[in-house]
Amino acid sequence: MRVGVLTGGGDCPGLNAVIRGVVRRGIDAHGFEIFGFSYGWAGVLAGNGRELTPEATKGILPRGGTILGTSRTNPYKDDDGEQRVKETLARLNVDALIPIGGEDTLGVARGLSAAGVAVIGVPKTIDNDLAGTDYTFGFQTAVQIATDAIDRLHTTAESHNRVLVCEVMGRHAGWIAVHAGLAGGADAILVPERPFDLDEVCAHLRRRHARGRTFSIVVVSEGAVPKEGGAAFSGHESTDAFGHARLGGIGLALEREIEARTGFETRTTILGHTQRGGTPTAYDRVLASRFGVKAADAVAAGESGKMVALRSTKIELVDIDEALAEPKLVDPDLYATAEVFFG
Numbered sequence: 001m002r003v004g005v006l007t008g009g010g011d012c013p014g015l016n017a018v019i020r021g022v023v024r025r026g027i028d029a030h031g032f033e034i035f036g037f038s039y040g041w042a043g044v045l046a047g048n049g050r051e052l053t054p055e056a057t058k059g060i061l062p063r064g065g066t067i068l069g070t071s072r073t074n075p076y077k078d079d080d081g082e083q084r085v086k087e088t089l090a091r092l093n094v095d096a097l098i099p100i101g102g103e104d105t106l107g108v109a110r111g112l113s114a115a116g117v118a119v120i121g122v123p124k125t126i127d128n129d130l131a132g133t134d135y136t137f138g139f140q141t142a143v144q145i146a147t148d149a150i151d152r153l154h155t156t157a158e159s160h161n162r163v164l165v166c167e168v169m170g171r172h173a174g175w176i177a178v179h180a181g182l183a184g185g186a187d188a189i190l191v192p193e194r195p196f197d198l199d200e201v202c203a204h205l206r207r208r209h210a211r212g213r214t215f216s217i218v219v220v221s222e223g224a225v226p227k228e229g230g231a232a233f234s235g236h237e238s239t240d241a242f243g244h245a246r247l248g249g250i251g252l253a254l255e256r257e258i259e260a261r262t263g264f265e266t267r268t269t270i271l272g273h274t275q276r277g278g279t280p281t282a283y284d285r286v287l288a289s290r291f292g293v294k295a296a297d298a299v300a301a302g303e304s305g306k307m308v309a310l311r312s313t314k315i316e317l318v319d320i321d322e323a324l325a326e327p328k329l330v331d332p333d334l335y336a337t338a339e340v341f342f343g
Contacts, residue, residue, distance in 0.1 A: 001030070001095045001300075002033040002035060003032045003033070003034050003097070005035070005100070006040050006043060006068060007040060007066040007068050008041055008070055008071065008073070008101035008108075009040070009104055010072075011064070012124050012137070013137070013142075013279065013280030015068075017061050017285050018288045019068065021293045022292040022296050023053065023056075023057045024292075025293040026296040026300075029300070030296060030297075030299075033051070036051075037068065038050070039070060040073055041071070041075050043068075045073065045075055047092060075108055076111060082111065082115055085112060086115070089117065096117075097120075098295045098299065099119065099122070101121075101122075102123070102127075106130075106323060113304055114305075119305060121295075122292070123291075123308070125138065126142040126169060126276050128173065128175040132309050133323065135287065138280065138288075140281050140284050142168075142176050142180075146177075146275060147179075149269065151184055157217060161264075161265070162215055162265045163218065163259075164218070164266070165267070165268045167250060167269070167270040167272075168220070168275065172327040173191070174223075185217070186341075187218065187343055188204060188217075190218065190220040190221065191335070192221055198258075198261070199261075201254075201258070220254060251268040251270050293315075294308040294317075298317055305319060306320060307319070307322075
């Protein structure tokens with residue numbers, strides 16, 4: 001059997017560990033040939049890629065990014081995209097696909113599965129907002145990076161008696177903000193699931209200062225929005241191939257408003273792509289490796305239209321439909337726990 005592998009969407013710590021797991025298990029246990037498509041679905045449409053072997057994937061376990069490259073290409077944006085994918089697979093004698101990606105990449109996978117292509121998906125997003133799996137690889141790495149940044153911001157905020165706003169990733173869900181904010185001792189956490197009242201945020205900061213606290217740390221997800229309405233903040237007019245606006249800048253807007261309303265000197269740090277760059281943590285290396293092995297086994301078993309998932313401590317198969325039903329939002333109980341430490 002010949003199996004194609006691709007990585008789509010944003011890069012993420014642990015992608016190479018998944019690729020390595022698919023290659024080692026697929027070749028050693030099942031006798032597969034593995035073909036790696038370059039730059040996600042763009043490589044599938046164009047038929048670009050290379051053969052993957054244990055030798056070719058040696059040493060990639062701790063590497064960030066993806067050796068295959070990635071893109072936000074959407075085959076279904078063109079009327080003939082699905083047919084072009086099928087033609088590429090037939091030309092390269094690829095019998096099954098293992099796409100590694102988030103809701104957009106897996107959405108394409110679901111469409112191809114319905115069209116008769118054998119597909120096993122691997123969930124990937126540092127936002128941890130895919131349903132069907134308890135955690136996605138890359139999330140723990142992003143949380144650790146954000147927590148380390150918050151730890152550093154504490155010392156400079158205290159030295160200058162400032163309010164420091166730390167903007168982290170999280171388009172639909174605030175998992176990174178809540179986990180990193182709780183771990184880093186943030187004084188306020190703003191997430192997409194809970195539209196915020198800026199007057200209440202400023203009143204909270206004033207109360208802290210009235211009690212003798214000379215600095216504050218505010219962690220905000222890029223997709224957080226105020227109660228009075230409006231879309232998530234975006235400094236860009238363009239959208240990607242899946243219709244998503246490029247978010248970013250809510251931290252700067254908060255900086256201006258907090259300083260104007262409270263008089264407290266305020267600065268912003270936007271962590272941006274640093275959260276998904278660099279080497280994955282040990283946890284993400286292990287989880288990604290387990291996902292890769294399970295995906296290869298699922299293909300060998302003739303499964304299709306499924307996604308590998310972490311359920312409690314086990315790696316299982318779930319329907320891709322389940323993973324894409326709706327975003328997995330922050331547990332209210334977890335947010336309530338974080339609120340205990342605000343101020």
